[in-house]
Amino acid sequence: MSSxxxxxxxxxxxxxxxxxxLDGYSDVAPATRERVRAAAQAIHxxxxxxxxxxxxxxxDAVAVTLPTEPGRFGPPTFLNMLAACGQxxxxxxxxxxxxxxxxxxxxxxxxxxxxxxxxxDAVxxxRTRLDDERVAFLKxxxxxxxxxxxxxxxxxxxxxxxxxxxxxxxxxxxLASLGHRRIAHIAAPQDLAFAHLRRKGWLAALEEVGFADxxxxxxxxxxxxxxxxxxxxxxxxxxxxxxxxATDSMAIGALSALKERGLMAGRDIAVxxxxxxxxxxxxxxxxxxxxxxxxxxxxxxxxxxxxxxGGRDSRELQTILPVRQVPRTTHGPVN
Amino acid sequence: MSSxxxxxxxxxxxxxxxxxxLDGYSDVAPATRERVRAAAQAIHxxxxxxxxxxxxxxxDAVAVTLPTEPGRFGPPTFLNMLAACGQxxxxxxxxxxxxxxxxxxxxxxxxxxxxxxxxxDAVxxxRTRLDDERVAFLKxxxxxxxxxxxxxxxxxxxxxxxxxxxxxxxxxxxLASLGHRRIAHIAAPQDLAFAHLRRKGWLAALEEVGFADxxxxxxxxxxxxxxxxxxxxxxxxxxxxxxxxATDSMAIGALSALKERGLMAGRDIAVxxxxxxxxxxxxxxxxxxxxxxxxxxxxxxxxxxxxxxGGRDSRELQTILPVRQVPRTTHGPVN
DNA sequence: ATAGATTCCCAAAACGTTTTGGAAAGTCAA
DNA sequence: TTGACTTTCCAAAACGTTTTGGGAATCTAT
Numbered sequence: 001m002s003s004x005x006x007x008x009x010x011x012x013x014x015x016x017x018x019x020x021x022l023d024g025y026s027d028v029a030p031a032t033r034e035r036v037r038a039a040a041q042a043i044h045x046x047x048x049x050x051x052x053x054x055x056x057x058x059x060d061a062v063a064v065t066l067p068t069e070p071g072r073f074g075p076p077t078f079l080n081m082l083a084a085c086g087q088x089x090x091x092x093x094x095x096x097x098x099x100x101x102x103x104x105x106x107x108x109x110x111x112x113x114x115x116x117x118x119x120x121d122a123v124x125x126x127r128t129r130l131d132d133e134r135v136a137f138l139k140x141x142x143x144x145x146x147x148x149x150x151x152x153x154x155x156x157x158x159x160x161x162x163x164x165x166x167x168x169x170x171x172x173x174x175l176a177s178l179g180h181r182r183i184a185h186i187a188a189p190q191d192l193a194f195a196h197l198r199r200k201g202w203l204a205a206l207e208e209v210g211f212a213d214x215x216x217x218x219x220x221x222x223x224x225x226x227x228x229x230x231x232x233x234x235x236x237x238x239x240x241x242x243x244x245x246a247t248d249s250m251a252i253g254a255l256s257a258l259k260e261r262g263l264m265a266g267r268d269i270a271v272x273x274x275x276x277x278x279x280x281x282x283x284x285x286x287x288x289x290x291x292x293x294x295x296x297x298x299x300x301x302x303x304x305x306x307x308x309x310g311g312r313d314s315r316e317l318q319t320i321l322p323v324r325q326v327p328r329t330t331h332g333p334v335n
Numbered sequence: 336m337s338s339x340x341x342x343x344x345x346x347x348x349x350x351x352x353x354x355x356x357l358d359g360y361s362d363v364a365p366a367t368r369e370r371v372r373a374a375a376q377a378i379h380x381x382x383x384x385x386x387x388x389x390x391x392x393x394x395d396a397v398a399v400t401l402p403t404e405p406g407r408f409g410p411p412t413f414l415n416m417l418a419a420c421g422q423x424x425x426x427x428x429x430x431x432x433x434x435x436x437x438x439x440x441x442x443x444x445x446x447x448x449x450x451x452x453x454x455x456d457a458v459x460x461x462r463t464r465l466d467d468e469r470v471a472f473l474k475x476x477x478x479x480x481x482x483x484x485x486x487x488x489x490x491x492x493x494x495x496x497x498x499x500x501x502x503x504x505x506x507x508x509x510l511a512s513l514g515h516r517r518i519a520h521i522a523a524p525q526d527l528a529f530a531h532l533r534r535k536g537w538l539a540a541l542e543e544v545g546f547a548d549x550x551x552x553x554x555x556x557x558x559x560x561x562x563x564x565x566x567x568x569x570x571x572x573x574x575x576x577x578x579x580x581a582t583d584s585m586a587i588g589a590l591s592a593l594k595e596r597g598l599m600a601g602r603d604i605a606v607x608x609x610x611x612x613x614x615x616x617x618x619x620x621x622x623x624x625x626x627x628x629x630x631x632x633x634x635x636x637x638x639x640x641x642x643x644x645g646g647r648d649s650r651e652l653q654t655i656l657p658v659r660q661v662p663r664t665t666h667g668p669v670n
Numbered sequence: 671a672t673a674g675a676t677t678c679c680c681a682a683a684a685c686g687t688t689t690t691g692g693a694a695a696g697t698c699a700a
Numbered sequence: 701t702t703g704a705c706t707t708t709c710c711a712a713a714a715c716g717t718t719t720t721g722g723g724a725a726t727c728t729a730t
Contacts, residue, residue, distance in 0.1 A: 004686065014710045019688065029708060046451035050388035051686035054715045059385065061432075068418045076411030083403045083435035090434065090445070095454065097396075098433045099425065100418035110425070116381035119430070223617045249613070256617040279584070282558045282591040284619045339716065349680045354718065364678060386716035389685045 003045055011039055022047075053118075062089055062305060063097040063120035065107055065134070067127050075221075075247060075275050078126075081148075084298025085124070085305075092306055094121070108137065115143055122305050124148065128159070128193045144308040146301060146317065149193045158308055158317035160301050162292035164194055164274065167323030168201030168244060169208075171272050171290060174325070175242045176209045178333040180270060184215040184240035186229040186250050195221070198246050198274065215240050219250065226250030230257035242270035242331075248277040248289055255283055255330070266332035276326050288331035293324035338380055346374055357382075388453075397424055397640060398432040398455035400442055400469070402462050410556075410582060410610050413461075416483075419633025420459070420640075427641055429456070443472065450478055457640050459483065463494070463528045479643040481636055481652065484528045493643055493652035495636050497627035499529055499609065502658030503536030503579060504543075506607050506625060509660070510577045511544045513668040515605060519550040519575035521564040521585050530556070533581050533609065550575050554585070561585030565592035576604055583608035583615045583624055590618055590665070601667035611661050623666035628659035 008015045013036070021028045021036035022045075028036075039045075053059050064082065086096040097120060101107040111134065114120050121144070125134050128149035135157060138145045147159040154161075168185075175183050185202045188195035199216070206214050217232050219225030226245055230253065233240055243258075245251035251273030255265055265271045266285045273280060276291035294300065304317045343350045348371070356363045356371035357380075363371075374380075388394050399417065421431040432455060436442040446469065449455050456479070460469050463484035470492060473480045482494040489496075503520075510518050520537045523530035534551070541549050552567050554560030561580055565588065568575055578593075580586035586608030590600055600606045601620045608615060611626035629635065639652045 015687085016689085016710055016712095017708085020709090023688085027708065032708080044447060044451050046448055047688095048389070048686050049452045049454045050385050050394065051715090052688080053385035054383070054389050054685090054717085055687045055689085057715070066414075066418055066421075068415075068422070076414075079401075079414040079417075080403075082414075082433065083401055086401075086433055086435040087403070087437065096433045096435075098417065098421055098431045100421040100431075102422065112379060113381055116379050117384045119384045223613050227617060252614055253617050256619065256621075259619050278558050279587055279614055282562060282588050284591065284594050286591075350717085351680055351682095351719085352678085355679090358718085362678065367678080382718095383716050386685090387718080389687085389715090390717045390719085392685070 003043075003048065007036070007039055007043070007045060011036060057118075058121050059119055060093055061095040061097050061120045062122045062124060063099055063114055064124040064126060065110055066098060066100040067104075067107060068100050068102050075249065076277060077275065081298040081301070084296060085302040086298075088299045088302030089305070094306075094309075104133070108133065111137055115141055122146075122309055124301065124305065129191050130193050130196055131191070132193075144305065146304045146308060148301060150197070151193060154318065155315070158304055158314040160297060160304060160319040160321070161194070161197075162297075162321050163323050164198040165201035165204070167274065167290045167325070168198045169205045170201075170323075170325060171244055171331075172202045172205030173208070175244070175270055175272070175331070176205065176211070178270070178331075180242040180333075181211065182213050182215060182238065182240040183211065183242040183244060184217070184233050186226055186233070186243055186245040186254060187216055187218040188221040188225075188246040188250070189218060192221075195246055202244050221247045221250055223249050223253035223256070226253030227257045228253070230254035231260075234258070234261055234263075240269075243272070245271065245273045248273035248275040248280045248287060251287055251289065251330075252279065252283055255287070265330040270332060271330040274323075280326075281328070283330075285329035288326065288328045290323050290325045293322045297321065338378075338383065342371070342374055342378070342380060346371060392453075393456050394454055395428055396430040396432050396455045397457045397459060398434055398449055399459040399461060400445055401433060401435040402439075402442060403435050403437050410584065411612060412610065416633040416636070419631060420637040421633075423634045423637030424640070429641075429644075439468070443468065446472055450476055457481075457644055459636065459640065464526050465528050465531055466526070467528075479640070481639045481643060483636060485532070486528060489653065490650070493639055493649040495632060495639060495654040495656070496529070496532075497632075497656045498658050499533040500536035500539070502609065502625045502660070503533045504540045505536075505658075505660060506579055506666075507537045507540030508543070510579070510605055510607070510666070511540065511546070513605070513666075515577040515668075516546065517548050517550060517573065517575040518546065518577040518579060519552070519568050521561055521568070521578055521580040521589060522551055522553040523556040523560075523581040523585070524553060527556075530581055537579050556582045556585055558584050558588035558591070561588030562592045563588070565589035566595075569593070569596055569598075578604065578606045580606065580608045583610040583612040583622065586622055586624065586665075587614065587618055590622070600665040605667060606665040609658075615661075616663070618665075620664035623661065623663045625658050625660045628657045632656065 004015050008018045018036050021033045099110050101110050123145040125147040128147045130152045132151050135151050150159050150161045172183055187199050190196050217229040219229040243254050263269050273287055273289040276289045280287040280289050339350050343353045353371050356368045434445050436445050458480040460482040463482045465487045467486050470486050485494050485496045507518055522534045525531050552564040554564040578589050598604050608624040611624045615622040615624050
C-alpha cells in the first residue's frame with residue numbers, strides 16, 4: 001500500500017533515499033535521483049497528504065469561515081475574490097477550505113475544531129466586524145490570519161481593505177459641489193466594519209461642508225434593503241436629493257424605489273453605489289459607483305497570508321487600497 | 336505533545352482507553368468514560384486531523400474545483416449554494432475544499448494531486464460540460480462524485496440539476512400563446528450542459544408550434560454578453576418580439592440594450608431570464624424569470640455526496656428539480 | 671470451589687511520511 | 701599504507717491516531 005515503500009522496493013532502494021531523492025536533497029547521487037524521479041512520475045506518485053501533514057506538523061491548508069446569517073449575503077463578486085486568493089495559495093501548495101457557519105456560536109465552535117485539530121495553518125476572516133470575536137480568538141491563539149476589512153483596532157493585525165471612508169467622503173464632497181444640500185446615506189448594518197467606514201466618510205464630508213441635515217437609513221446590504229431604505233427616505237417631508245448607498249446591490253434596490261415614485265436617477269436625484277458590480281453598468285440609468293482600484297484583491301490577500309505564514313510581522317501587513325470613483329449617469333446634478 | 340498521550344497520562348489510563356472512551360465504545364466503564372470526557376472537554380481536546388486521516392485512511396474532506404476561465408463566472412448565487420452544501424457536509428464532519436483552477440490542463444493536474452495524494456474523499460463537479468473530462472477521470476478512478484448539472488451521459492453518474500429544458504420549453508410556449516411569432520434565444524456557450532439544455536427546450540417549443548424562424552445568438556453568460564446578444568438580434572431586418580435569455584445576468588444586459596433602442600420590455604418586447612437573482616426583482620421593469628423550485632439545492636447536493644460516500648449507487652442519485660416560472664413584468668404580450 | 675462469561679482495560683502494530691544520526695565505500699594526501 | 705574527507709545510502713524514530721488481539725479481574729452458574 002505505502003507508495004513510498006512501493007517505490008523503494010521496486011527500485012531496490014530505501015524509503016529514505018526515495019524520499020530524499022524526490023525532495024531534491026544533495027546527498028543522493030544525481031543518477032539515482034533521476035531514476036527515482038522517473039519511477040515516481042511513471043506511477044503518478046503523490047505523497048499521502050495526511051502522512052505528510054502529520055510528520056511535518058502543518059496542514060498545508062488555509063481556512064475561510066463564511067458567515068451565512070440569513071438575509072445577509074456577501075457581495076456577488078465575493079467568490080471571485082476567493083478564487084483569486086485560492087489560486088495564489090495553490091502555487092504554495094496551500095489548499096483553501098471553505099467553512100460556512102450559521103450564527104456566531106457555531107462559528108467559534110468551527111474555529112476551535114479547526115485549530116485545535118490542526119486542520120488549517122492560517123485563517124482568512126471575512127465580513128469583518130468592528131468588534132470581532134474571531135480576531136480576538138485568533139490573536140490569543142497565535143494563529144496567522146488576515147482579515148478582509150478592518151476591525152476597530154486595525155493596527156493590531158494583518159488586514160486588507162479598500163479605503164471606503166475616503167471613497168464615500170469624496171463622493172459626498174462631489175455631490176455637495178454639484179449643489180446637493182440633502183445628501184442621504186443608505187447604510188449597511190454598522191457592526192460590519194466596511195459599513196461603518198463608509199458611513200464615516202459620508203458623515204465627514206457633510207460635517208466639512210456644514211450640512212446639518214444628515215438623512216440616513218440602515219438596512220441589509222441587499223437590493224431589498226436598498227429599496228426599503230430609499231422608500232423610507234423619500235417619504236420625508238423634504239426628501240434628499242442624493243442617495244449615497246453602501247453597496248451597489250442597495251443602490252440597485254434604491255433605483256427601483258425611485259422609479260416607482262416617478263423619479264429619474266441622474267436627473268431628479270443622484271444615486272451612487274459601491275463595488276462596481278458587473279450589473280452596475282447595465283442598470284437604467286447606468287449606475288455611478290466606485291470600486292477598489294486594484295484588480296487582484298484576492299491575490300494580494302493570499303500574498304499577505306503567505307507572508308504571515310513565513311513569519312512576517314502582522315504590522316507590516318496592513319493594506320488599504322485606494323477607491324476609485326466610477327462615474328456613470330446616476331450621480332448627475334439635480335439643479 | 337501528543338494530546339491523546341497527554342490525556343492518558345494525566346488520567347492514569349492508556350491511550351487506547353482514552354481513545355475508545357471518547358469514541359463511545361462499550362468496553363470502557365461508564366464512570367471512566369465520563370471522567371475521560373470531562374478531561375477532554377477541559378483541555379479542549381480535538382483529535383489531530385492528520386493523524387486521524389492517516390489511520391482511518393480517509394481525508395474527511397470534499398473538494399470542489401472551480402473553473403475560473405477568464406470572462407466566465409458562475410452565477411452570483413453560486414457561493415450561496417456552496418455554503419449550503421458546506422453546512423450540510425459539516426454536519427458529517429466533512430470539510431469543503433475550494434480549488435480554483437485556470438484552464439483545463441491545470442484542472443486535471445489539480446484532480447490528480449488531490450486524489451493521488453488522498454486529500455479529498457469525494458468531489459463536486461460544477462460548471463459541468465456536456466462532454467466533461469473531469470467526469471471521465473473520476474469515473475475511471477472510482478472516486479465518489481456528484482455533478483452540478485448534467486453531462487451528455489447523465490445516466491452514468493450522480494448529478495443534481497434543474498429542469499432547464501422544461502423551463503425554457505414552457506416559457507417559449509407561453510410566449511407563443513401570447514401571440515409572439517419571433518421568439519429569440521440568447522444562449523450561453525453550448526459546451527456548458529445547462530446552456531445546451533435550455534436552448535434545447537426553447538427549440539423544442541418552436542418546433543412544436545411550427546415556427547421556422549429561430550433567431551438566436553450565443554454569448555458569455557454575463558450582463559455584457561446579454562447586452563451584445565440583444566443588440567445583435569435587434570439589428571435584424573425583422574427583429575424578434577421576445578428574448579428568452581439563458582440567464583438573468585444576460586437578461587439584465589439585454590434589458591439595457593433594449594432601453595437604448597427605446598424599447599420597453601413587457602410592452603414593446605418580451606424578455607425572460609433564468610435564475611431569479613435577487614436583482615431580477617429590481618430591474619426596470621421587473622424581470623420575468625424562472626427558478627429551480629427548491630430552496631436548498633446546495634443541501635441536496637451535499638446529501639447526495641454523503642449517500643455516495645456511504646456507498647449508495649450513483650444511479651439512485653440523479654435529481655432533476657422542477658423549474659418554476661416567476662412571471663413579473665417583462666414577459667408581457669407585444670400585441 | 672471451579673469453569674466459563676463478562677467487564678474493563680492495555681501493549682503494540684499499523685497508517686505513510688520526514689528526519690536524525692550514522693555506516694559503508696570511495697577518494698585523496700601524506 | 702594510513703588517516704581524514706566525501707559521497708551515497710539506510711535503519712529507526714518520530715508524528716498522533718485507531719484497531720487488533722488479547723489479559724487480568726470480577727461475576728455467574730454449577
